[in-house]
Amino acid sequence: MSGATLASRRRRSALRTLAFMSPWLIGFAVFFAYPLLSTVYFSFMHYDGFRPPEWSGGKNWRYVFEHYPLFWPALRNTLWLVLVMVSLRVVFGLGVGLLITKIKTGTGVFRTLFYLPYLAPPVAATMAFAFLLNPGTGPVDSILEKTGLPAPAWFNDPAWSKPALTLLALWGVGDLMVIFMAALLDVPAEQYEAAELDGASAWQRFRYVTLPNISPIVMFAVVTGVIQTMQYYTQPLIAGKVASGVIQGAGTQFEPGYPDKSTLTLPQLVYNLGFQRFDYGSACVVALVLFALSMAFTALLMRRRGGLIQAGD
Amino acid sequence: MTQVLDPPVKPAPLVSGAARTARRKAALEWVAVHALGVAAALFFTLPFVFVFLTSLMSDSQALSRDLVPHTWEWGNYKSVFDTPGFLTWWRNTLLYAGLGTVLTVVSSIPVAYALAKFRFRGRSLSLMLVISMMMLPPQVVVIPMYLFWAKQLDLSGTLWPLIVPMAFGDAFSIFLLRQFLMTIPNEYLDAARVDGCGDLRTLLRVVLPMAKPGIAAVALFQFFYAWNDYFGPQIYASENPGAWTLSYGLESFKGAHHTDWNLTMAATVLVMAPVILVFFFAQKAFVEGVTLTGVKG
Numbered sequence: 001m002s003g004a005t006l007a008s009r010r011r012r013s014a015l016r017t018l019a020f021m022s023p024w025l026i027g028f029a030v031f032f033a034y035p036l037l038s039t040v041y042f043s044f045m046h047y048d049g050f051r052p053p054e055w056s057g058g059k060n061w062r063y064v065f066e067h068y069p070l071f072w073p074a075l076r077n078t079l080w081l082v083l084v085m086v087s088l089r090v091v092f093g094l095g096v097g098l099l100i101t102k103i104k105t106g107t108g109v110f111r112t113l114f115y116l117p118y119l120a121p122p123v124a125a126t127m128a129f130a131f132l133l134n135p136g137t138g139p140v141d142s143i144l145e146k147t148g149l150p151a152p153a154w155f156n157d158p159a160w161s162k163p164a165l166t167l168l169a170l171w172g173v174g175d176l177m178v179i180f181m182a183a184l185l186d187v188p189a190e191q192y193e194a195a196e197l198d199g200a201s202a203w204q205r206f207r208y209v210t211l212p213n214i215s216p217i218v219m220f221a222v223v224t225g226v227i228q229t230m231q232y233y234t235q236p237l238i239a240g241k242v243a244s245g246v247i248q249g250a251g252t253q254f255e256p257g258y259p260d261k262s263t264l265t266l267p268q269l270v271y272n273l274g275f276q277r278f279d280y281g282s283a284c285v286v287a288l289v290l291f292a293l294s295m296a297f298t299a300l301l302m303r304r305r306g307g308l309i310q311a312g313d
Numbered sequence: 314m315t316q317v318l319d320p321p322v323k324p325a326p327l328v329s330g331a332a333r334t335a336r337r338k339a340a341l342e343w344v345a346v347h348a349l350g351v352a353a354a355l356f357f358t359l360p361f362v363f364v365f366l367t368s369l370m371s372d373s374q375a376l377s378r379d380l381v382p383h384t385w386e387w388g389n390y391k392s393v394f395d396t397p398g399f400l401t402w403w404r405n406t407l408l409y410a411g412l413g414t415v416l417t418v419v420s421s422i423p424v425a426y427a428l429a430k431f432r433f434r435g436r437s438l439s440l441m442l443v444i445s446m447m448m449l450p451p452q453v454v455v456i457p458m459y460l461f462w463a464k465q466l467d468l469s470g471t472l473w474p475l476i477v478p479m480a481f482g483d484a485f486s487i488f489l490l491r492q493f494l495m496t497i498p499n500e501y502l503d504a505a506r507v508d509g510c511g512d513l514r515t516l517l518r519v520v521l522p523m524a525k526p527g528i529a530a531v532a533l534f535q536f537f538y539a540w541n542d543y544f545g546p547q548i549y550a551s552e553n554p555g556a557w558t559l560s561y562g563l564e565s566f567k568g569a570h571h572t573d574w575n576l577t578m579a580a581t582v583l584v585m586a587p588v589i590l591v592f593f594f595a596q597k598a599f600v601e602g603v604t605l606t607g608v609k610g
Contacts, residue, residue: 013433016512020427021439023420027481031458032446038457049460096353102346112596113354116361119592121541123560124584127567128364131574139363142378171360231450234543242567267544270452275548280456291453298448302441 036291043284053281060281064289068282070257070272074264077162077236078229081265085166086225090218093176100177101184111181118174126238129168130155155243158262165235165263176221183217184210223301229265230294236263266290361585368579375575389579393566398554399580402562405550409472409558410539416479417486417535418528424482425490426516430502440491446484451544459548470553475545479535486531493527494520526597533595540588559584 018025043060047053064071096114103110117125132138133154141151154164187210195205211218237256244258256272257264266286274283367375368389370382393399427433428440463469497520505515521528543560550556557565563584567577 013431017427017431017433020423020431020512023480024424024439024443024482024487027420027478028442028446031478031481032454035454035457035461038460039454042456049464099346099349099353102342103350104343105347110350110354114357116589116592117357119537119588120585121537121560121588123541123543123563124581127563127577127581128360131367131578132360132363134574137376137378137574139378139380142380171357227448231452233450233452234541238543238564241564245571267450267452270455271544271547274456274459280460283456287453287456290450294449294453295445298445301448302444 039284039287039291042281043288045281047280048278049280050278056281060279060285064282064285068269068273070261070264070269071286073257073261074266074269077262077264078232078266080162081165081229081232082226084162085169086222086229088166089169089173089176089225090221092170093173093221094180094214094218096173096177097180097184100181111177114177115174118172120172122234123238125168125172126235127242129164129171130239130242133164133167155239155263156259158260161239161243161259161262165239168235168239179217179221180214183214187213220301223297227294227297227301230290230297231267232265233267236265237268239263266293364578364581367575368582370575372573372575375578376572386575389575390583392576393579393583396566396569396580398557398562399566401555402557402559405472405556406540406558406560409475409542409546410536413476413479413539414532414535416476417483418532420480420482421486421490421531422521422524422528423516425487425494426520428487428491429494429497430499440488443484443487443491447488455544455548462549469549471556472546472550472558474549475539475542483535486535489531489534490524490527493524493530497523529595533591536591537588 042053044055044057045053046056046059100107100111100114120128132140135141135151135153135156138154141154144151152160154160191209191213192205195209200208240256240258240263241254244254253276256268256276267290269286270283270290273279273286363380366381369385369387370379370389371384371386374383428436428443458474459469462474466474468474501519501523502515505519510518540558541560542558543564546556546558546561550558550561554562554565563580566580570576
């Protein structure tokens with residue numbers, strides 16, 4: 001008797017879980033698992049969307065790694081962005097977070113002003129920076145020239161396009177500022193008092209009290225920064241298109257990465273191969289590279305003890 | 314007598330001197346910190362200011378290096394609204410962001426609740442998969458998804474391929490809500506059960522009212538996501554200008570007015586303004602969401 005009720009209670013509890021989880025289970029299967037498997041399948045097929053897909057073995061893979069002229073530049077740009085943009089964003093975010101915890105008058109106003117740029121829609125923000133940094137008419141270069149500093153061509157110069165994107169990313173540092181601010185306020189005050197009694201300087205207090213306390217958050221910011229860099233798409237694409245003066249109609253005809261491939265990122269290659277060259281097979285190869293890189297860093301995020309993201313109980 | 318009178322005078326300057334140096338140091342620090350604060354505030358706000366000022370310049374002045382308009386051309390904003398398509402982009406954006414947000418919230422709540430409060434085999438695995446999906450760029454599965462929506466269902470040129478998937482939970486929203494629901498003590502759920510509430514009633518009557526701030530944060534993030542999305546509309550809507558959203562249309566606006574920086578900046582302001590207005594009304598929920606997940610918007 002009681003065994004039967006236990007079994008039926010178990011079954012009911014399993015059904016309940018299934019019912020509550022069902023939206024995501026369906027979504028996971030239809031919009032993720034199935035297309036991911038198809039992506040693997042298409043990466044071995046020659047497919048242009050018109051003729052039926054045809055087995056081509058490792059041809060797409062060889063093409064992407066050996067002959068596709070945009071792949072290695074995009075990977076090199078990604079490395080540059082990880083090394084320069086991500087680290088500058090973390091340092092700057094920490095600095096602004098520190099500053100906001102020290103500001104005693106008008107804290108709310110300052111915090112809101114610092115945070116706002118993060119909210120600016122990427123297309124609009126990039127458009128704004130394309131104007132601000134525009135060599136002929138932009139206010140930044142006219143101010144630089146007035147003060148006698150060199151005025152670079154920013155989005156029109158391969159050497160300056162990524163620094164210009166970095167500037168845009170630093171402008172939108174609000175997310176990191178909020179995270180660091182919360183972490184800094186969590187550092188126990190007694191530790192600062194003890195350090196002060198021992199005669200520690202401001203730098204020593206930062207180095208030996210603040211940093212050890214917030215290091216998991218710094219690590220979190222670095223890893224999520226790297227993951228976001230893998231997805232970096234709208235800003236470099238818009239910056240390149242606006243600076244090159246391409247007029248967009250309904251069309252797809254533009255050379256990505258202007259100037260001189262310097263703003264190419266991996267997601268742009270999926271678009272270029274799939275929707276400009278109609279080489280769906282090779283697009284899937286790049287998509288899988290993107291998948292592998294993102295997953296590797298996500299694993300790092302979940303693996304680390306000290307709990308960056310705790311998936312388990 | 315003089316010896317009695319003198320001592321209180323003598324150490325006094327010493328004490329007040331030390332106090333004065335401490336106070337002076339504090340005052341100096343205050344000034345330094347706030348000066349730095351003002352400098353940072355300029356860095357964060359001046360781009361908005363320059364964009365806004367340029368949006369009010371005349372056509373010819375927008376091409377000059379002036380920073381402040383000679384004449385304030387408020388008519389620029391009217392010209393933007395009169396641009397063919399601009400109002401359609403607004404309508405489409407509201408449809409995508411509004412309907413998408415409602416669908417995401419409704420479909421993500423039960424999943425987040427199960428992940429936060431039910432005990433079942435595969436829970437940790439499900440959560441890990443949710444987090445992994447959250448970290449994946451949409452480009453990873455876009456080729457088969459596009460072929461599915463465009464070739465099999467013939468829905469390219471519409472926003473439905475972007476809206477329909479939102480009825481099946483969104484990884485980021487599920488994760489954020491789950492983090493929030495974890496903070497609700499189990500005692501409330503037990504009490505509801507003792508009172509004879511079923512799971513659905515417990516969720517609707519007990520959990521949801523307590524989870525309002527979390528739901529507000531998810532709704533905001535999702536609204537902003539759809540508002541800002543460029544890649545989605547580029548893939549599915551590009552062939553049909555009648556389905557463009559503001560984020561997608563803004564760039565073509567630049568293309569059509571490639572030397573009219575004043576009009577382009579006016580359009581830029583009109584795309585930024587709603588997001589910033591929404592933020593001012595819901596600042597608290599938003600900041601809470603950022604600290605809760607620490608991931609992205």
